[in-house]
Amino acid sequence: MLFPDYRPRRLRQNENFRRMIRETELSVDDLIYPIFVIEGKGIKNPIPSMPGHYQFSIDNAVKEVQEARDHCIPAVMLFGIPDKKDPLGTGAYAKDGIVQKAVRAIKAKVEDILIITDVCLCEYTDHGHCGVVNKGIIENDATLDLLARIALSHARAGADMVAPSDMMDGRIAEIRNSLDENGFEMTPIMSYAAKYCSAFYYPFRQAAQSAPRFGDRRTYQMDPANSLEAIREVTMDVEEGADIIMVKPAIPYLDIIYRAREEIDLPLAAYNVSGEFAMIKAADKLGWLDGKKVMMETLLAIKRAGADMILTYFAKEAARELTS
Numbered sequence: 001m002l003f004p005d006y007r008p009r010r011l012r013q014n015e016n017f018r019r020m021i022r023e024t025e026l027s028v029d030d031l032i033y034p035i036f037v038i039e040g041k042g043i044k045n046p047i048p049s050m051p052g053h054y055q056f057s058i059d060n061a062v063k064e065v066q067e068a069r070d071h072c073i074p075a076v077m078l079f080g081i082p083d084k085k086d087p088l089g090t091g092a093y094a095k096d097g098i099v100q101k102a103v104r105a106i107k108a109k110v111e112d113i114l115i116i117t118d119v120c121l122c123e124y125t126d127h128g129h130c131g132v133v134n135k136g137i138i139e140n141d142a143t144l145d146l147l148a149r150i151a152l153s154h155a156r157a158g159a160d161m162v163a164p165s166d167m168m169d170g171r172i173a174e175i176r177n178s179l180d181e182n183g184f185e186m187t188p189i190m191s192y193a194a195k196y197c198s199a200f201y202y203p204f205r206q207a208a209q210s211a212p213r214f215g216d217r218r219t220y221q222m223d224p225a226n227s228l229e230a231i232r233e234v235t236m237d238v239e240e241g242a243d244i245i246m247v248k249p250a251i252p253y254l255d256i257i258y259r260a261r262e263e264i265d266l267p268l269a270a271y272n273v274s275g276e277f278a279m280i281k282a283a284d285k286l287g288w289l290d291g292k293k294v295m296m297e298t299l300l301a302i303k304r305a306g307a308d309m310i311l312t313y314f315a316k317e318a319a320r321e322l323t324s
């Protein structure tokens with residue numbers, strides 16, 4: 001394929017040629033929309049570092065899910081912000097916990113959209129870690145039972161899928177067993193399988209009030225330097241019974257998405273996280289780039305790398321672009 005015999009520009013010369021040879025297509029079917037839910041009524045607190053996103057009380061969360069459904073988005077992901085926190089994060093698995101109540105309210109009012117719930121302790125623990133803390137150590141095995149309880153309580157409330165984001169070892173098997181034993185063998189698990197210890201979660205931790213009060217998450221979330229380890233994590237979760245595997249964050253980890261896609265045949269999700277969203281919004285606000293174009297290019301790149309679905313705060317905006 002040498003010039004002048006081959007001229008790549010021949011097939012780029014107009015939009016119909018470009019359409020014909022386009023390899024990747026982004027669709028509204030690929031999008032999952034994260035939503036933050038807080039106690040109270042009539043509340044819609046703007047999240048400063050995430051323009052267009054809010055902490056919604058349940059009544060407003062119902063409306064937001066309706067809006068997502070009206071945008072033809074197939075699924076939302078719920079994050080709960082409880083009123084009270086304690087060392088064992090009991091609010092996370094309480095029958096009348098914020099997520100459990102939100103799921104019931106949404107299920108009663110909105111049809112035709114999947115409700116995925118984030119399964120983690122960090123929003124509910126007073127220390128802000130994703131596990132049980134004992135003498136400053138985040139304990140693995142003692143946390144597993146709590147995670148299984150959270151997942152089960154979400155399933156009981158009506159969640160269509162649970163998504164553990166804690167990064168404890170062995171949690172997928174524990175959650176699968178507990179769901180199966182209690183008659184929820186049809187509830188799928190979307191595992192945050194390769195979740196990195198990333199500075200890109202900063203806006204989320206403001207939004208969800210979930211920053212650790214001491215230390216950091218480096219003993220459980222992955223080191224950004226590693227990629228073989230991601231394959232081990234992903235493989236382990238596949239063997240433990242995950243239905244969908246996730247890589248998180250997305251843009252700085254496109255190589256991991258690509259590798260995971262090569263290694264496994266399960267559906268693959270990527271989380272375009274809060275910091276990735278905030279950077280584009282900030283630059284757009286400054287007039288330093290065209291936010292809409294960068295958004296579409298970003299989502300397309302994540303898809304091209306191998307993701308089948310994308311969790312993104314851009315979901316509504318992107319859906320508008322894709323369906324207009």
Ligand code: PBG
Nearest residue numbers: 120122165200201204273274275
């Ligand atoms: C909870 C959780 C986090 C995110 C999703 N689930 C934060 C964290 O691990 O500290 C981050 C999502 C985002 O930044 O958009 N463990």
